[in-house]
Amino acid sequence: MHQAGLESAGLFPGICLRTVQNFTQENLISILESDWKKFKELRKIALDRFCQGVLADANTITGHDALSSQARYVMLHRLMRDRHNDIGRIFDAYSRYKAPMALRLMVRHDLLTDAELSILSEATQQDLADVVRQPYELEWIEEIERED
Secondary structure, rough: OOOOOOOOOOOOOOOOOOOOOOOHHHOOOOOOOOHHHHHHHHHHHHHHHHHHHHHHHHHHOOOOOOOOOOHHHHHHHHHHHHHHHHHHHHHHHOOOOOOHHHHHHHHOOOOOHHHHHOOOOHHHHHHHHHHHHHHOOOOOOOOOOOOO
């Protein structure tokens, strides 16, 4: 797992999830009206894909019987907290002014395919060309040592 774009787990060591790129004002440029209409469709696809990914990761964590219930709970808690923050960053930006930033985040987290993005204007596709795809990955925690 490459370390670029990862943040440390903080309270729960061993879990690393992708961070959201910081954007400057130049990333907050309104898109064409035709792209705005297409953005609305792409947003639905990406949101569904995001939620499917969270549910799949939660299922993977809860089904990992080699870890104690406590360790799985800690991982699940961290997953849900981090993804809850990300869903807000990615999908709460629902305006033409914020759509380019939201699209960049959707591409960064690999929530839209190149084929799906091909419906956008050439200019918008060019704006997204430099985004590096970094899908979410789970990093398993070490078993939690109990001090009884």
